Amino acid sequence: MVVAIRRLPKRERQKALMALLDENPVLTDEELAQRFGVSVQTIRLDRLELGIPELRERLKDVARRQLDPIRSLRQDEVIGEIVDLELDRYAISILDIGDGHVFARTGIARGHHIFAQANSLAVAVTDAEVALTASARIRFVRPVYRGERLVAKATVVASDPERNRVRVETRVGGELVFSGTFTVYRAARDAQREAGGIADADRH
Incomplete structure (x- = not known):
């Protein structure tokens, strides 16, 4: 199980949330809630305030990135x-x-x-x-x-x-x-x- 970090004030939590999703955009709302020790609803409200899309849209954004072609494997x-x-x-x-x-x-x-x-x-x-x-x-x-x-x-x-x-x-x-x-x-x-x-x- 993921151990929740110390509960942060809203502004600090949102800043940390943006940094975490920038590094790892495939985290779900449930995983984020556990990570920050808050409810899933709180995470969704944070995302709305910050303009961060839900997981499905984030995955689409990742998929649209121009990746280098793999050479060593199919x-x-x-x-x-x-x-x-x-x-x-x-x-x-x-x-x-x-x-x-x-x-x-x-x-x-x-x-x-x-x-x-x-x-x-x-x-x-x-x-x-x-x-x-x-x-x-x-x-x-x-x-x-x-x-x-x-x-x-x-x-x-x-x-x-x-x-x-x-x-x-x-x-x-x-x-x-x-x-x-x-x-x-x-x-x-x-x-x-x-x-x-x-x-x-x-x-x-």
Whole structure:
């Protein structure tokens, strides 16, 4: 569960709300209400006063942005929906956890879906015709459940002509649920058969 921050005066809350939605426009009113420790109705009133559209309209705005084209993967090979991308800098994707992602008995998401979203985003952000994950150091912070929305952000923290080091943080409603650092190599097409994908993944 997201721990609500200290309740802020209205002016401070609205300022923080604008900053939060600028960074993460896919947060729902319910997630925002929990984040700020107020009612959903209060969040809706804040949005109206600030001229911030509802989630559906914000998603349309994100979709209309001019994204860099993915070079290293086909669109259908990316796990989740990429909503923002600047090659060799950063990328953001969202993944809604449904019945097909979870264990039937517990409703908890299988870890490989969470990892796959982060890994494919680290590859997608890399500016290369062929990009291969060489290593990944990952950490699952807390379980993810059916009905939750994963927002993954990949940031290229180091880059050279041969590889990128990519930090990925995945959140649910602003709460960190997964993090990983990926080393992604830019490979020639004939190296694709030799590399064979992920070389190793160290979980800690």
